[in-house]
Amino acid sequence: MPMLEIQRLKKYFPVHRGFFGGKVQYVKAVDDVSFAVERGETLGLVGESGCGKTTVGRTIVRLYSPTEGRIIFNGTDISSLPGREMTPYRKELQMIFQDPFSSLDSRMTVGDIVGEAIDIHGLARGAERTERILAMLNRVGLRKWHINRYPHEFSGGQRQRIGIARALVVEPSFIVCDEPISALDVSIQAQVINMLEELQEKMGLTYLFIAHDLSMVKHISTRIGVMYLGGLVELASSGELYKNPLHPYTRSLLSAMPIPDPDESARSQRMILKGEIPSPIDTPPGCKFKTRCPRVEAGCQDEYPEFREAAPGHFVACHFI
Amino acid sequence: MPEYERVNADMFERIDAAEILPDEAARPNVTYWQDTWRRLKGNKPAVASLGAITLIVACTVFIPMIKPDYYTNHFEISNRWPGAAYWFGTDNFGRDIFTRIWFGARYSLIIAFAASFLNLVIGIVYGGVSGFAGGKTDLLMMRIVDVIYSIPRTIYVILFMVFLGPGLHSIIFALAVAYWLPMARLVRGEMLQLKEQEFILAARVLGASSVRILFRHLIPNCMGQIIVMMTLSIPDAIFTEAFLSFIGLGIPVPRASWGTLASESIQYMRVAPYQLLFPSLAICLTMLAFNVLGDGLRDALDPKMRD
Amino acid sequence: MAKERLLEIRNLRTSFFTHVGEVKAVDDVSIYIDRGETLGIVGESGSGKSVAMLSTMGLLSENGRVVSGEILFSGRNLAQLGEREMESVRGSEIGMIFQDPMTSLNPVFTIGGQITETLVKHRKLPKTEAKRRALEILASVMIPSPDRRINQYPHEFSGGMRQRVMIAIAICCDPDLLIADEPTTALDVTIQAQILELMKELKSRLGTSIILITHDLGVVAGMCDRVNVMYAGRIAESGTVRDIFRRPRHPYTLGLLKSVPNPNRMQKERLVPIKGHPPDLLKPPAGCAFAARCTYAMKICVNARPPVFDVAEGHQSACFLNHPDAPSVSM
Numbered sequence: 008m009p010m011l012e013i014q015r016l017k018k019y020f021p022v023h024r025g026f027f028g029g030k031v032q033y034v035k036a037v038d039d040v041s042f043a044v045e046r047g048e049t050l051g052l053v054g055e056s057g058c059g060k061t062t063v064g065r066t067i068v069r070l071y072s073p074t075e076g077r078i079i080f081n082g083t084d085i086s087s088l089p090g091r092e093m094t095p096y097r098k099e100l101q102m103i104f105q106d107p108f109s110s111l112d113s114r115m116t117v118g119d120i121v122g123e124a125i126d127i128h129g130l131a132r133g134a135e136r137t138e139r140i141l142a143m144l145n146r147v148g149l150r151k152w153h154i155n156r157y158p159h160e161f162s163g164g165q166r167q168r169i170g171i172a173r174a175l176v177v178e179p180s181f182i183v184c185d186e187p188i189s190a191l192d193v194s195i196q197a198q199v200i201n202m203l204e205e206l207q208e209k210m211g212l213t214y215l216f217i218a219h220d221l222s223m224v225k226h227i228s229t230r231i232g233v234m235y236l237g238g239l240v241e242l243a244s245s246g247e248l249y250k251n252p253l254h255p256y257t258r259s260l261l262s263a264m265p266i267p268d269p270d271e272s273a274r275s276q277r278m279i280l281k282g283e284i285p286s287p288i289d290t291p292p293g294c295k296f297k298t299r300c301p302r303v304e305a306g307c308q309d310e311y312p313e314f315r316e317a318a319p320g321h322f323v324a325c326h327f328i
Numbered sequence: 329m330p331e332y333e334r335v336n337a338d339m340f341e342r343i344d345a346a347e348i349l350p351d352e353a354a355r356p357n358v359t360y361w362q363d364t365w366r367r368l369k370g371n372k373p374a375v376a377s378l379g380a381i382t383l384i385v386a387c388t389v390f391i392p393m394i395k396p397d398y399y400t401n402h403f404e405i406s407n408r409w410p411g412a413a414y415w416f417g418t419d420n421f422g423r424d425i426f427t428r429i430w431f432g433a434r435y436s437l438i439i440a441f442a443a444s445f446l447n448l449v450i451g452i453v454y455g456g457v458s459g460f461a462g463g464k465t466d467l468l469m470m471r472i473v474d475v476i477y478s479i480p481r482t483i484y485v486i487l488f489m490v491f492l493g494p495g496l497h498s499i500i501f502a503l504a505v506a507y508w509l510p511m512a513r514l515v516r517g518e519m520l521q522l523k524e525q526e527f528i529l530a531a532r533v534l535g536a537s538s539v540r541i542l543f544r545h546l547i548p549n550c551m552g553q554i555i556v557m558m559t560l561s562i563p564d565a566i567f568t569e570a571f572l573s574f575i576g577l578g579i580p581v582p583r584a585s586w587g588t589l590a591s592e593s594i595q596y597m598r599v600a601p602y603q604l605l606f607p608s609l610a611i612c613l614t615m616l617a618f619n620v621l622g623d624g625l626r627d628a629l630d631p632k633m634r635d
Numbered sequence: 636m637a638k639e640r641l642l643e644i645r646n647l648r649t650s651f652f653t654h655v656g657e658v659k660a661v662d663d664v665s666i667y668i669d670r671g672e673t674l675g676i677v678g679e680s681g682s683g684k685s686v687a688m689l690s691t692m693g694l695l696s697e698n699g700r701v702v703s704g705e706i707l708f709s710g711r712n713l714a715q716l717g718e719r720e721m722e723s724v725r726g727s728e729i730g731m732i733f734q735d736p737m738t739s740l741n742p743v744f745t746i747g748g749q750i751t752e753t754l755v756k757h758r759k760l761p762k763t764e765a766k767r768r769a770l771e772i773l774a775s776v777m778i779p780s781p782d783r784r785i786n787q788y789p790h791e792f793s794g795g796m797r798q799r800v801m802i803a804i805a806i807c808c809d810p811d812l813l814i815a816d817e818p819t820t821a822l823d824v825t826i827q828a829q830i831l832e833l834m835k836e837l838k839s840r841l842g843t844s845i846i847l848i849t850h851d852l853g854v855v856a857g858m859c860d861r862v863n864v865m866y867a868g869r870i871a872e873s874g875t876v877r878d879i880f881r882r883p884r885h886p887y888t889l890g891l892l893k894s895v896p897n898p899n900r901m902q903k904e905r906l907v908p909i910k911g912h913p914p915d916l917l918k919p920p921a922g923c924a925f926a927a928r929c930t931y932a933m934k935i936c937v938n939a940r941p942p943v944f945d946v947a948e949g950h951q952s953a954c955f956l957n958h959p960d961a962p963s964v965s966m
Contacts, residue, residue: 070529109527112549114360162913163680174530194891196895197908197909201908221824249898267856268856277828342933344932367654
């Protein structure tokens, strides 16, 4: 049994138009997405802005309630649990955020930021609470005396460590990492990635790693899902996805990736996509990629291609595969 | 190969520089408010205003204790010009204007502080609920604010005063009821903006209750803006009170606020202009000090200026 | 073809004067670019890469000042020009593209208006001629249906399209030099590829030299002829793109290269991050700014500032490891 299973997940956000807000349209941020995450693995979720990857992550930790579909965590459907019943699962499902500046409350000390999680779940008090906070700070590479400091005294990388400590102090088993390194400097990104890998090993964590930087996703992930305009277009093990991408979008995404080597970069064949991502408001029927796809045909116009297994463990949603 | 300065061989010994370089642990802890205070201290006009306000408040508290007689008529010394005996002169009834000004300050300042405090409470509760709840509740609550806003505030203050009759309590009540709107809008705007910040999301993912999020995260983070707003609303209240007293709806005689003092003296303006000058000066200087302090606070709290 | 020097920055020092003290954002930096070249300036936030270019353009914020140094561009020292003279250089002889296309366009004027304004101001073209030229330029940066788009406002354009408009404005007066400050950082990967392709194409068509400021080594590898690596306000290493990627002679450059995974490698390689974090520029260390994070740090590194060592023809490194007496290490 997979640790987390997402079944036909949909999340629509209403947009009110018109003078009295009467006309309602929907942003289909996540439109019929299914996947499973196995215990101990890292599932990477990539895609460009507006593809719905962040919404998937936020729906899993129930920051949003899904419009439709099921979220099954360790055998329990948590997609519609009310607040109180959700609390024990909140301890298991945690999240690491993107922005090291807005993700920490600037009026609280590091100790209080990390300690809040302990307080909410009533895990420890007094000296034991302090001890737990210190142990956690040590684990993420921060010093003892950092406990009384305020977030603005730290660099971006250190702030991200504080955010990781806050998520991990309740000893969760599943972490949604929502672009945890995109706001960091190159030399700091590697520090955080290595730390996440190390913590995964030591604490037996499972990650859903959301990012737009394909090279880092490839580096950290066991399997990778590619999203486009609210839908999952391809899912495969990370080696397979890079060696043998099937969906035209995945191919163009991979070829657009800058390669940090002058010779390989000069040799690489670029497949530059035309046009831009269409608006996600009331998307028309048919394949979502049809407006930019180099292979588009009549059949793509009205029918959404089924997301199916093209090769063992390699799923794709395209009429041509 | 060009020549480089010769260097002793032992200088090339391998070391771990991080160990010998100064540690950041030595830096003192700075809280948000300490940081704000440091920045405010750099703003000379704001510090001067803070000093002026402290002085005015101190005088308001202590001078009436030393000179308690502000109401007895002494017709033998009426309309004396300012001099050694009567610093600000005397009025038509021979009362010492200096004493009366500090008694007036009691009314003016109490009204201003109380009304602003009530504005703050109503504004935080109303704006907080509206912004935190969002959606339909927010829409409804804000339309109500818009409707109230569309009628000039002075009109209802006057209506309230006519209805309740002049007096300290009614003037505070009237000001509080009419002047909380900007505060509610401010708090609601801040809430809406903060609510989407990742640290609020993080608290929700941790399972924090709404009450906890509101009191531990949202309100402390709006506090800076709220204080600025409150500081800036005090001069507004002082002015409105003065205006009401001036048109005869304020504090009844023989008690007197600054507005009443100004109003009384207007008929003697030709013969004794000093009787109008001093209350007006008191009103102007106090308003100026609060405005400058408010601006200084705003700059000191501005997150864009944080480094 | 003989190389012709287009821009030469010599010993530039730029500081910001804040209430907590002087921040030496750029500290004794020399950079040059030849005609027809693409120069990459790589560094992390706070390395001074943007400030060096803003100094060149005379666009420093109020509390920033060029303390010393020369900025030589077509026979003039830009550091000494007045605001009025700089205005005629900016946009006409040097074009600029910034990271955030959202804030660098004026939201209340049409796209066409903003391009024609530049043309009328610098090229003294009549209005109708300027408009015709604006249409041409919009077409050349591959904005679809330019005759319709020219009358639209910036908010009607997507991020990628706005960056194309920025490029159109930057190149409309045929500048000799284009300075692009993180032009693709705010864009999606597929849009980034489009913009980079466009810049390459324009360069080969118009012969414009480009200074590309970026933190992305992948972008540098694909675009640049030469690279300057900046760290804490100084140039750590400079050389051809192959020098930097194949034969780095500064531990910081090496650290950066090891911090990014190469997606073409099928084997998973462990990343080697640079430990610690950049120094506080308010209190810069006495010696090498990188010493505290350096794996190869030596006693001399904390005591003295490393001079610039010539490693090879056109390849310089500011690291004591290149001193003839230093122990040799394999990087």
